[in-house]
Every structure is written in C-alpha cells, then in structure tokens.
Amino acid sequence: MTDQNFTEISKRYRETSIIQNSAADILFALLDIKDKESVLDVGCGTGNLTKKIYDKSHGYIAGVDPSEGMINESWKHYGNEMHFQLGSAESIPFENKFDVIFCNSTFQWVTDANKAVRNFYKALKSHGRIGIQAPAMQDYCPNFVLAVDAIKNHETFGQTFKHFKSPWLFLNSSAEYAGLFQQQGFRVPFCEIQTIETVHTPEEVFKIFASGAIAGYLNKAYYNCEISDDYIRDFQDTVRSEFKKQAHDDGMIRLVFNRIFLIAIKE
Secondary structure (H helix, E strand, C coil): CHHHHHHHCCCCCHHHHHHHHHHHHHHHHCCCCCCCEEEEECCCCCCCHHHHHHHHHCCCCCECCCHHHHHHHHHHHHHHCCCCCCCHHHHCCCCCCCCEEECCCCCCHHHHHHHHHHHHHHHEEEEEEEEEEEEEECCHHHHHHHHHHHHHCCCHHHHHCCCCCCCCCCCCCHHHHHHHHHHCEEEEEEEEEEEEEEEHHHHHHHHHHHHHHHHCCCCCCEEECCCCCHHHHHCCCCCCCCCCCHHCCCCEEEEEEEEEEEEECCC
C-alpha cells in the first residue's frame, strides 16, 4: 500500500471512518483485551482506536501504519501515552513482545499475506492472540461494487478503468482465512464472515467510501496507465451520483459490508 492517498485523507479519517469503527466494536468484544496486556495495533491509522485499546489495558501499547500522515496524526494526538512508528504488516520488527495484536480494517491491504502472518506470529508472546477484522469476498461491499461498475461500464471512463489493478486481498471463505493462520502455526478458535448492514445518507456513504476505498481506486500506483485529474474528478462525481440512485424512498441507503472476523492464538 502506498502512502500518498492515505496521507491526504489522514486528517479527516478520524471523523469519516464510521464503518471501520463500528466493526471494530465487534473485534474488541472478541479479543476481550485485559488490564495491563501489551497490544500492537497494526494499521493504527490516526490512533483513535489505539487510544481505545490503551483505555482498556493501560499496558504497553504500540501502533504501526505505512502512512506517514497517519503516524504523524497519531503522535500529535496520543504520543504522550503510546508509541507509534511507520511500518506495515509485512515489516513488523517485533519478537515475543505482545500479548495481543489488534488488526482492524487493515488485512485487506497486505501484499504478502504469508509474510504478514509470520510476522504476527513472531511479534506475539507464547499463547498471545491476534484478532483481525477486514472486508472480505470479492463482493466486499455491494454498494461500492455497484457504484464502481458504473465507472467500469462507462464508454469513456471504462477505458481508463481497464488499467486498474486491485491492491486488495479479498478471500471468499472463512476457511481460506483460517488456513492462512493455521499454516503459520496458529490455532484459530474463531473465524467467520459476517454481513453487516448500517443505514446512511448518500453523502455519508460517499464519505465512508472516501475514507478508505478511494485510496485504492484513485491511487495512481494501481493503474497501468496515467490517470488524469479529469478522470479522478469524474470518478468521484459518478460514484457520488450512483450512491444517490441507491437511496430508498426514505432517502437512506442500506450499506452492506461482508467482513471477516478472526481470532488466532500462538501455541
């Protein structure tokens, strides 16, 4: 995952990451972080959930994120209580240091899943546990996929979109996710793909889309051609318009996400 787009959205991410935070509540319940446990937040973003981890544990809490902008925001708001550093799941340097790894809305961005899971295993103490929550399945969010299909099928925009290469890891079954962790020595007591529905205005849905997905769809690194400012503007305008079409008679959208929830234990 490149840093450019996430750096640009980092300052507004704290207010727009609605779905990420909602799903994180489920992950918190599954992990049940205890007092004084040491926790590594992988993909910590601007540190808002890292702070929530700290409030539960008051142990040693660290966060890593590949975006310099996100890390700067984390230090700015929470640097007096927790440690933050630049890094990805594939570059975690720790060994036998943490009781818990918290990985929320991050695993879809890994480029080498096996390496990331090996790093998770090394970073955990014996009997430590990791919890991940991430979009899952190719139809990870039917609302987003349908809106982007309007770009894909557009007579003009579609020619550019043909050059888009998805940066995301989307597996289609819980067994596939569990297998990744089991192959690296983890025991997986819980692994389930859940469908989560929330209700929002079309503009709120666009802001949720812009808080994460857009960093992939409009990142020049993921195109095999140059993308123009006109394409970026037209992409955003078209997606916003498509979300308006998805609204029901009450003016609201039923936003659906398929998400993997996994707990794995180092034995």
